Amino acid sequence: MSSKKSSNASKPGSVQIKNSNGRLQIVFSHPVTNEAGEIKTKRFYLSTKHDDTPLGRQQASIIAAKIQRDIDYGEFDATLAKYKPTASLKTVTPSSRSTTPTQDLEKLWEQYTQFKKPQISPSTYAVDYRKYRNHITSLPTKNLDDAVAIRDYLIANLTPNAAKRTLTNINACCNWAMKSKLIESNPFQEMAKDIQIPKSETTEYKINPFTPEERDAIIKAFDESKLYSYYAPLVKILFFTGCRPSEAIALQWKHINDKYITFEQAITISSKGLAVKNGLKTQSQRRFPVNNQLLEILLSIKYENNNPDDFIFKSKKGGIVDFGDFLNHAWKGYKNHRGKQIDGIVTKLVKQGVVSEYRKPYQCRHTFITLCLEADIDAKDIGKWVGNSPEVIYKHYAGSKPNLEVPEL
Numbered sequence: 010m011s012s013k014k015s016s017n018a019s020k021p022g023s024v025q026i027k028n029s030n031g032r033l034q035i036v037f038s039h040p041v042t043n044e045a046g047e048i049k050t051k052r053f054y055l056s057t058k059h060d061d062t063p064l065g066r067q068q069a070s071i072i073a074a075k076i077q078r079d080i081d082y083g084e085f086d087a088t089l090a091k092y093k094p095t096a097s098l099k100t101v102t103p104s105s106r107s108t109t110p111t112q113d114l115e116k117l118w119e120q121y122t123q124f125k126k127p128q129i130s131p132s133t134y135a136v137d138y139r140k141y142r143n144h145i146t147s148l149p150t151k152n153l154d155d156a157v158a159i160r161d162y163l164i165a166n167l168t169p170n171a172a173k174r175t176l177t178n179i180n181a182c183c184n185w186a187m188k189s190k191l192i193e194s195n196p197f198q199e200m201a202k203d204i205q206i207p208k209s210e211t212t213e214y215k216i217n218p219f220t221p222e223e224r225d226a227i228i229k230a231f232d233e234s235k236l237y238s239y240y241a242p243l244v245k246i247l248f249f250t251g252c253r254p255s256e257a258i259a260l261q262w263k264h265i266n267d268k269y270i271t272f273e274q275a276i277t278i279s280s281k282g283l284a285v286k287n288g289l290k291t292q293s294q295r296r297f298p299v300n301n302q303l304l305e306i307l308l309s310i311k312y313e314n315n316n317p318d319d320f321i322f323k324s325k326k327g328g329i330v331d332f333g334d335f336l337n338h339a340w341k342g343y344k345n346h347r348g349k350q351i352d353g354i355v356t357k358l359v360k361q362g363v364v365s366e367y368r369k370p371y372q373c374r375h376t377f378i379t380l381c382l383e384a385d386i387d388a389k390d391i392g393k394w395v396g397n398s399p400e401v402i403y404k405h406y407a408g409s410k411p412n413l414e415v416p417e418l
Contacts, residue, residue, distance in 0.1 A: 024077045026057075026069045033057045033069045039080060041087050055089055067149035071158040074149075074165035081165075114151040114159070114179065117191065118142060121182040124189075131284055132277035144175045153183070156196035169206050176201040216405055218376035223364045224248050230354045237339040237354060243322045243330065245306050247370060250297050251377030251395040254370055258330040259285055263317035265307060269296040272396070276329060283329050295396050332370075340370055378406050 024037040035055040040048050057072060059065035072092055079085045086092065122138050129138075144167065145151065148159055159179075163172040176197060183195040219227070228248065231241040246257050255275040264271045273294035277286045289295065299307070310321065322330050337343050342353035358364040374395065381391045388402040 024073045024080070026066065026073055028061045029056075031061055033059045033061055033065050035069060035073050035076065035092075037076065037080075039085055039087070051087075053089065055092055070149040071155070071162060074162040075158065077165045078161045112153045112192070114148070114153060114182075115145050116151075117153075117186050118145050118179075118182050120189075120191070121185050124185065130277055130286060132286075138178075141175055141178045144171075145179070153192065153196055156200070160197070160200050164204065169204055173201050173204040173206060176204070216372075216375045216379070217366075217368055218372055218379040219364070219368065221380065223358075224373075224376055226358055226363045227355060230358060231339075234339075234354060239323075239325060240330075240335060240339050242306055242310050243335075244373070246303075246322075247373035248376060249303055249306070251374045251381075251391075252297070253290065253374060253396075254332050256289060258320070258322055258332055260321045261317065262311070262315045262319050262321060265321070266299075267304065268299055270299060270303070271296050276332070283331060289396055292396055295393065297394055336370060341367070375406070378402065382406055 024035060027034050027036050035057060036053070038050050038052050041051045055072070055076075057065070057069045059068050076085070076092055118141070122134070122142070125138070126134050144163065147166075148162060150158060160172075160176060163175055167175065180195065180197040180199075180201060183192065183197050186192045187195055228241065228245055231237060231244045234241075243257060246252065246260075247254065250257075250270065252272060253275070255277065256272045259274045259276045260270070260272070264273065271294060272289060274285050274287050275289060276283055287293075307321075320329060324330050324334070338351075338353060340353045340355050342351050342356045344350055352360065355364060356367060359367050378391055378395060378397075381394075382388070382402070388399040391397075392399045392402050
């Protein structure tokens with residue numbers, strides 16, 4: 010075990026905090042150029058002048074995050090001058106001026122979210138705002154005077170995308186606090202703009218539709234599954250209407266007739282669990298024409314005694330479908346309590362070579378829209394069906410249309 014620790018500590022760019030005779034010391038290795046012009050890996054030791062206490066560790070973490078950030082961005086100061094406590098910890102060393110409660114970012118965030126709560130959806134409050142609150146809670150310092158250190162800590166401990174989103178929301182919080190006369194200035198102004206998002210983090214939302222053969226294989230696998238066949242009608246509706254998952258699982262029998270499916274509500278996550286929210290993402294409602302294919306799917310799961318308020322798609326226990334559970338069990342898979350990977354249906358198909366690569370369920374929507382374009386359906390009509398503008402269809406989907414040729418005019 011000790012040899013492994015030694016190996017990790019000597020890894021260039023791996024910044025560590027160690028106890029040296031009761032005081033905290035930052036230790037790391039980094040390449041430097043010696044007097045002969047040779048590049049050698051040098052071991053650096055920086056005393057933080059902090060005792061090994063929870064508070065001391067918080068203060069040391071700020072310095073370590075700043076060093077790690079500079080190493081990652083190629084801005085490391087080999088003299089260590091900018092990292093020494095006298096220079097870098099002026100903002101975190103208690104001053105003679107007392108810190109007022111409104112200088113505490115965590116308290117400001119709590120006030121800000123209470124202000125925003127009536128104006129945002131329950132899912133935004135319960136999911137997104139809670140996520141940012143957790144990031145703020147984990148900060149080694151919440152003092153607004155330490156804004157730069159907070160930024161560096163977020164960059165060092167989150168992905169660039171998550172750090173940028175968190176700083177964007179902290180900035181909005183502080184702008185509100187300024188207008189509310191709680192603080193005099195916003196130290197986070199425009200910090201998020203400086204964070205560049207790598208392409209690898211933006212590809213998650215790339216339109217990458219399934220082929221018709223892949224779609225049919227996924228549907229067939231759900232139909233034949235001993236564990237998840239009850240999800241098959243839901244998967245079919247996602248593929249054959251292009252609706253959003255939250256819209257599909259919110260459908261009730263009162264939204265269905267032999268001509269149209271009326272989408273007018275969505276399932277969201279609230280502080281009390283799953284909840285129905287009236288209205289859709291971009292409109293109050295929309296109607297989707299029912300063709301023979303859809304009618305057959307709906308009739309296969311409709312019973313004579315269905316109540317109009319019954320949800321069409323139900324969980325195994327008969328409640329509202331938890332789409333996260335569907336994704337992480339039936340679709341993708343999960344690790345059981347023993348740590349063994351249990352593959353979901355799509356993951357299995359990828360390993361079998363039937364599906365070219367793993368994609369999330371939202372690609373069902375992209376698949377429907379893309380196949381409609383390939384069938385030469387007008388973007389205005391597709392937009393009406395799926396709740397997008399023609400501009401969005403042209404901008405995001407037309408460019409993905411394969412085998413597109415310039416016509417001879």
